[in-house]
Structure formats: C-alpha cells, structure tokens
Amino acid sequence: MRPLVHPSIEDITVEGILHALSDPVRAAIYAELAVSSGATCSNFLKISDRDIPKSTLSQHFRALREAGLIRSERYGVEMRNSTRCEEINRRFPGLVMAIMQAHQVQAAERLQATKRKPATRKKAG
C-alpha cells in the first residue's frame, strides 16, 4: 500500500481546491469534516440518503487529500480525517469559507424547494 500523499501548503493550487470541491459528494464530506474532525471514511457510506460504494469513497478521500484540503492519519484499522482549513486560509484567505457558505446557501434553497413540492424530482431541461 503506497503511503498517503499530503502536498505541502505551497504546492496546493486554487485549481485543485476548486476541482475537489466541485463534486457534491466531496463537498459534503469536507463540510462534515469541518465540523466533526476525526471522522473516518466509512462514516460517509451514506450521504444524504445516497449509498456511496467504499471504493468510490476511498477515491474521493484521496482527491481531497491530494488537493491539500484534508489530512488523513491511520489509527489502528481506521483513518481519521481532518481539514487543513487553517493553513489554507492563511494562504488563500476566505476561499474555502466562501465556498462552504455558498454550498450552504444552495442546500438551504434546495430544502425549501423540496418542502414546497415534496414528490417531484426535477431535471434540467
């Protein structure tokens, strides 16, 4: 098993951060880690009623880690993950916070929309 890759702070790129957080599953994982540091990979096998296969989850964690957004450490059989938000915020002030806030705005809007018409799932046309 190859060792975990954590880029040093100066190797983290804006492109990498945006790409990593442009995926809704990864954004949800990151948001959760921001409030519950130390969560493991398998804490996310279900994300908002959706089952995520563990191989897929593992890839998502790798993407977040290699973008520099999270730090993963092995404790016995499991991996504890935490965000690197302080470091990143020092280098790119306000970036990650603005992204997470925007995701929250959108989540709140979607919740409202679901309340208004519960049984419909809309498709872009």
Place this chain on the structure above:
Amino acid sequence: MRPLVHPSIEDITVEGILHALSDPVRAAIYAELAVSSGATCSNFLKISDRDIPKSTLSQHFRALREAGLIRSERYGVEMRNSTRCEEINRRFPGLVMAIMQAHQVQAAERLQATKRKPATRKKAG
C-alpha cells in the same frame, strides 16, 4: 447554429461555478472579462504565452456561459462577453470574489518564483 444558453440565476449551481473556474484557462478568461467587459472570444487566442485553438476557446466560453458565469451577445460577426458577477454575488455572496482573489495570490506567487529561477520549469514529483 443552436441558440446561446444562459441559465437563469436560480439554476446556477455552486458545483458548476467551481468546476468552470477550476480550469486555469477559464479562470484567466473570467478574470480578464471581470476587468474588460465586452472582450471577444478571439481576444484570448493567446493566454499567458500559450496558444489556445479557437475550437477549444469556443468550448471554454460555452462552459463559462452554461455555468452562468458570463453572458455572451452577438454583435455583427463577433461575440461580446461580460461577467454575471453582480447577479451571482447576490445569490452566493463573496464566492466569486474569493476565488478570483485566490487566483491572484497564486499568480503573484508564481511570478515571484519565476523571477527567482527564470529558466526552470518545475514538475510535481
């Protein structure tokens, strides 16, 4: 030729914005449009010493447009583009500004690095 697609403000997603701006060419185009509204597609055939084929450019403009980041209008033979930053900022306050600022921080750092060792082009290892 199919008509230009501009999503309405409520159909713009955070994922879409992040994905669109996670590409360095598109981020550069957007940054330039933010200061010089009305620029055309072929104003960008060269981006920081790199030649971009016009079919590729056309796709990048489409990506920005369909993510809701820019508005394109035909004037005679050319397309004038402008950002939709005010609308977006109303819905996702601070998001686009934070991203552009982060891109600027990174560009400034890269300029510094180039000055220090001019002939080297580094590769991630």
Place this chain on the structure above:
DNA sequence: TCCTGTAGTTCGTAACTTATGAACTATAGA
C-alpha cells in the same frame, strides 16, 4: 501463530468528459 472481522486501497474496465483539427454557419463589406 493462525483465524476472523473491520477499514480502507488498488486494479480493471466501462462510462463519461475534454481537447482539437476539419468542416461548417453567420455576418460584414467590397
């Protein structure tokens, strides 16, 4: 030491996305 269970990774491949040259449409002006 071996067995079993749990946590996560890697591999192979199918599905999707992106980049680009060639051929096209659209418009302006002579």
Place this chain on the structure above:
DNA sequence: TCTATAGTTCATAAGTTACGAACTACAGGA
C-alpha cells in the same frame, strides 16, 4: 456574389471517473 473574419459543431483521440472484485493492513481472540 465573393472574400474575409468570428465563432460553432462534429468526430475522435486522449484523459478522467465510478465502482465491483480482489486485495492489504491491523486488532483481537483462541
């Protein structure tokens, strides 16, 4: 109409992502 300019679309090659199956890694027994 002819020519030039601006941009789009198409076909396809190259790259990326998702996920099941098979794997590694570790802990706690027996």
